[in-house]
Amino acid sequence: MPVGARSVAAAVALAVAAACNPQRTPEHNLILITLDTTRADRLGSYGSQTVHTPNLDRIAELGTVFDHAFAVAPITAPSHASILSGTFPPFHQVRDNDIAAVPAGVPWLPEIVGDRGYRTAAMVAAYPLRSAMGFARGFDYFGDQLEAPPGSFVITNLHTVGVASRPGEQISEEFRMWLAANHSGGRFFVWLHYYDPHWPWTPRAGYADLYPDQPYDGEIAYMDDCIGKVLRVLADEGLAETTGLVVVADHGEGLMDHDELTHGLLLYNGTVRVPLIVRLPWLEKQRSRVDTFVSNADVMPTILDALGIEPEALGLPIQARSLVPLLAPTSVDAPPGPAWDRSLYFETFYAFYHYRWSPLAGFAADGRKYIHGPTDELYDLRTDPAERRPLSEPAELDALAERLDRLEVELRRDRPSADRYQQSREELEKLRALGYVGGEAADDLESVADLSALLHPREAMPIFLKYNDILGLIHSGRFVEALDLARSIADADPHQKDARMTVASLNVQLGRTEAADQAFAELIEDFSDKDVVYQAGVYFQKRRNLELARQCFERLIADDPADIEAATRLAEVAVAQGDVDEGRRLLDGALAVDPAYREAMLGLAVLLDQQGEPEAEDRFRAVATRYPFDPRVSFDFGIFLLRHDRDAEAVERLRRAAALSDGPLFAAAQFALASHYERTGDLDQARACLREIVIQTDNPPALRQAQDRLAALGAE
Ligand SMILES: [Zn+2]
Numbered sequence: 027m028p029v030g031a032r033s034v035a036a037a038v039a040l041a042v043a044a045a046c047n048p049q050r051t052p053e054h055n056l057i058l059i060t061l062d063t064t065r066a067d068r069l070g071s072y073g074s075q076t077v078h079t080p081n082l083d084r085i086a087e088l089g090t091v092f093d094h095a096f097a098v099a100p101i102t103a104p105s106h107a108s109i110l111s112g113t114f115p116p117f118h119q120v121r122d123n124d125i126a127a128v129p130a131g132v133p134w135l136p137e138i139v140g141d142r143g144y145r146t147a148a149m150v151a152a153y154p155l156r157s158a159m160g161f162a163r164g165f166d167y168f169g170d171q172l173e174a175p176p177g178s179f180v181i182t183n184l185h186t187v188g189v190a191s192r193p194g195e196q197i198s199e200e201f202r203m204w205l206a207a208n209h210s211g212g213r214f215f216v217w218l219h220y221y222d223p224h225w226p227w228t229p230r231a232g233y234a235d236l237y238p239d240q241p242y243d244g245e246i247a248y249m250d251d252c253i254g255k256v257l258r259v260l261a262d263e264g265l266a267e268t269t270g271l272v273v274v275a276d277h278g279e280g281l282m283d284h285d286e287l288t289h290g291l292l293l294y295n296g297t298v299r300v301p302l303i304v305r306l307p308w309l310e311k312q313r314s315r316v317d318t319f320v321s322n323a324d325v326m327p328t329i330l331d332a333l334g335i336e337p338e339a340l341g342l343p344i345q346a347r348s349l350v351p352l353l354a355p356t357s358v359d360a361p362p363g364p365a366w367d368r369s370l371y372f373e374t375f376y377a378f379y380h381y382r383w384s385p386l387a388g389f390a391a392d393g394r395k396y397i398h399g400p401t402d403e404l405y406d407l408r409t410d411p412a413e414r415r416p417l418s419e420p421a422e423l424d425a426l427a428e429r430l431d432r433l434e435v436e437l438r439r440d441r442p443s444a445d446r447y448q449q450s451r452e453e454l455e456k457l458r459a460l461g462y463v464g465g466e467a468a469d470d471l472e473s474v475a476d477l478s479a480l481l482h483p484r485e486a487m488p489i490f491l492k493y494n495d496i497l498g499l500i501h502s503g504r505f506v507e508a509l510d511l512a513r514s515i516a517d518a519d520p521h522q523k524d525a526r527m528t529v530a531s532l533n534v535q536l537g538r539t540e541a542a543d544q545a546f547a548e549l550i551e552d553f554s555d556k557d558v559v560y561q562a563g564v565y566f567q568k569r570r571n572l573e574l575a576r577q578c579f580e581r582l583i584a585d586d587p588a589d590i591e592a593a594t595r596l597a598e599v600a601v602a603q604g605d606v607d608e609g610r611r612l613l614d615g616a617l618a619v620d621p622a623y624r625e626a627m628l629g630l631a632v633l634l635d636q637q638g639e640p641e642a643e644d645r646f647r648a649v650a651t652r653y654p655f656d657p658r659v660s661f662d663f664g665i666f667l668l669r670h671d672r673d674a675e676a677v678e679r680l681r682r683a684a685a686l687s688d689g690p691l692f693a694a695a696q697f698a699l700a701s702h703y704e705r706t707g708d709l710d711q712a713r714a715c716l717r718e719i720v721i722q723t724d725n726p727p728a729l730r731q732a733q734d735r736l737a738a739l740g741a742e
Contacts, residue, residue, distance in 0.1 A: 055213050058135075065300075066299050094390075096322070097322050101374060105322060108346075131442020147165060171656040192221070272304050274301065283296035288494075347368075523549075560582060563592070567599060576600075579595050597612035601633060688722070697719070
């Protein structure tokens, strides 16, 4: 072969190699799908014979299934903070839901890929992942509009009745709409969060029929169907072969393994082992299964690596590692050597925060799992995956306890301050200047030294199961009995935050306002946790006890000047108390921390409108542009436009609000449209809107109101 020809061939070979190399393929998209509360063994690809999950199984068939993936915590917010940051809880310091926002100093996947030109979008389905908790950072679009169903009320952050969340079909539909609006914009990274398998297990009609005795499985099958819609959208748009998929759960569900019904208290595999499936269509071939122990924190560097961004080259404190090297097909299906010989950390502080029972922490390594608490446990997961036969050799357990100590120290090293927005320090000074500062630093959990003084959550399980009885009573409307049971738990142990929150919430539900007032007042005396103080503040605000509401929100801002959720609420209180200027300053302060914080954007638009400021319309338009799929934003803007005689655009906004909601906002938007048509004499249209309510709403008062109005309008 002539020299020239050889070099041409070599150049071609190089070009081909470059084309196959993920590092050189910038037009790839990636979708991260997080499955809330999903046990690995409920998916067909993980051996389930009973649950129909054809869509997830299809991804698994084309991609790589990790048989031993461990969640960092059996709790939504901590686990997702790790999935998106590639760091473990001792580093990112999100130890429970609704208590601490993700600090600004942790590496953050959407921010990194966004800086490299990816359009970034997230559609999340549940309250603990809302933007105010720091999860929106780096996303161009963050869909977290959550409508609580009518009659719902929050009890605690884990055990809720009709908590603000939304079904999977809304997540998939919002993805479809987002993609349609952004199709021509180049590569993207999208995070889709599905919450359906979370308690309470109430699959919709078709799925309830298919799984009459396993409602949890029915929720999984429904979620799989919703994910199928995403796959169809990708196929229809011709994106199936350029879009990588990473599917992972934040944690599993106990289903009475080790007597745990749901998740959060214990660290056994029902809740800590999670499904993890990676499919990168641009790899020519992928290994089908990986046996190596991995963590769900590994998802973050894996996604970076899959998109050709070398995690190590970023100079960021990423603690997890890319799993891309494990995707390569190899002839030997075995752990690929010492590089993967890691101690994979996990923990739960749920029992500590909510009941003052012992927190637990541990790690998986060498085929075994070690759990540290008031008593220590060790299991050989290869021979005893159900963790039924603890290995007990005191000397070895001591050595493992020391190893865990060293691991925690290692993971805490150089962790960032817990501040949510470091870069906005000067802006925070504005809030400080308003006098909202003075709180002490939050408890350092590492100071929970003497575990043996605390009850092991396993021993406390009989008490915990009473909470399930309470939920059962609530679901069947037996509120008085539920209240009595909750009160008996709280009386026996006043540290039971959840029981006391339940007592307070049920008193509200039963209309016993004096008892509710007292219960909330005592709660904020005894607890300083954000979830308690915030919920109490919201309660007092609704009760029009503005002074107490003010105290709650001021306390939260004193603890964390970047608590934009509390600042926005406090602005509402200030305005209600007649201090518009303070309200304005607080909203400006919140927007200085996060310019895209929807509640503050909307609050400012409403405030400016009340003041008759012409700038209001621009503000409404800005929030409507930023949140095009949010029914609340469309509704508020529509009402604003109606009041300013901008009928055509108002109708468009209200129709959009109705189309985007199947909750209370659906009916509200249809009522607003109906009154508009009545005023303008278009009775046919008015009737049509009211009929929509009659057909679609399951809210009895709205239904009655629509029927009455229809009767008053008479037949056409
Ligand atoms: Zn979760």
